[in-house]
Amino acid sequence: MRVLIQRVRSASVSVYGERIGSIGNGALLFVGFTHRDCEKAVTELASKTVNLRIFPDEQGRLQHSLIDVGGEILAVPQFTLYASTNRGRRPDFTHALAPDQASDLFDKFVFALDRVANRPIATGKFGTDMKVNLENDGPFTVMLAREPTD
Template identity: 40%
Template sequence: MRIVVQRVSEASVTVAGKITGEIGKGLMVLLGIEDADTDEDIRWLSGKITGLRIFDDENGVMNLGIKEAGGDILLVSQFTLHASTKKGNRPSYIKAAKPDISIPMYEKMIAQLEMDLGKKIATGIFGADMKVRLLNDGPVTICIDSKNKE
């Protein structure tokens, strides 16, 4: 699994003109799933997301996690995170999992994040043509790959 985590002041997802998920201060997480991903990848990444100390404390130092900061999470599926650009200029998405694998994994990630965060998270709609808006705070943007554990 690959994720892109962005600390945001606000973020939302719109599908067909209707907002399907929105948050104020928190984390917008783009999630890419591949065939080799397991429940262990979900647990590890969820722990990383909810444990990242990237919110400012009272001294303006990035020292707080999302729970301490009182933030929310918006999770958006994004198969293009597994794009391969090794050959030519047209990306290949062969590593991205097909819906029969990725939909259940996406749903498990939602459940795990809600459990680890202790509240509901906002989401997009899997496979939909989504319009994502966000105001990146900082900017703070972090890429994490569960296979490399970095």
């Protein structure tokens, strides 16, 4: 499982021209799943995401989490986080989890985020072409990963 975190001043996601989710100050999360990902990974990365200290204090040190600053969260499913570009010129997505299974894990991730952060989570829509708008803060981007184990 991979979560690409972008610290933002604002972000929104639209489907077919209709805005379906938006946030102010907080984090935009792009979320991808691979084979053998499980609920344990979902729970662990949800907790890590909201508790990761990605916001600066008065001295500019990264000391505050999403919870600390009351940050909002927009979670967007993105299977392309598991693209392989090792061969040829076309990305290969065979490492991405099948859509039906990934959709289920995405829903569980959003539920876990909501539970840990104790606030509503804005989301993109699984399996659709989305338009994402954001105003980066920094920019500051971090990749969290929990690779599956056998």
